[in-house]
Amino acid sequence: MSNNDFFTVAYKVLSYLKWCYENGKSPDVDILNADTFNISKVQFGNTLKMLKDHGYIDGVSITRTLNGTLVIAISNASITVEGLQYLAENSMMKKAYNVLKEVKDWLPGF
Numbered sequence: 001m002s003n004n005d006f007f008t009v010a011y012k013v014l015s016y017l018k019w020c021y022e023n024g025k026s027p028d029v030d031i032l033n034a035d036t037f038n039i040s041k042v043q044f045g046n047t048l049k050m051l052k053d054h055g056y057i058d059g060v061s062i063t064r065t066l067n068g069t070l071v072i073a074i075s076n077a078s079i080t081v082e083g084l085q086y087l088a089e090n091s092m093m094k095k096a097y098n099v100l101k102e103v104k105d106w107l108p109g110f
Helices: 006-022 041-053 081-106
Strands: 061-064 070-073
Touching: 006 041, 006 081, 041 061, 041 070
Parallel strands: none
Antiparallel strands: 061 070
16 A cells, blocks of 8 residues: 555544644644645545545535636544544554464464
8 A cells, every 4th residue: 555545645634633633733734735645636635525525524625616726725624523433443453454464474374
């Protein structure tokens, strides 16, 4: 999995918004942007739209202008309960994967 695929970027966005929630901070547009994740503005906008459409984040506005430019407003972005659940479940899946990988390393024929 590359560092800029959807799931990696989504996990990082959700993790940052979780940190903001836990620390009583508003998202910083200098951090929550396409350049931070080394992706295009289009991919960043699409990622935020998918996260919003699936109920993982709220407070994000994504508008496409007549000339096709994306205007993304994230100053009110926040993680939802669904987003927190997504992070928790994927953290558990990663731990399970690491355990299975470790078991595979020391079990012959597995």
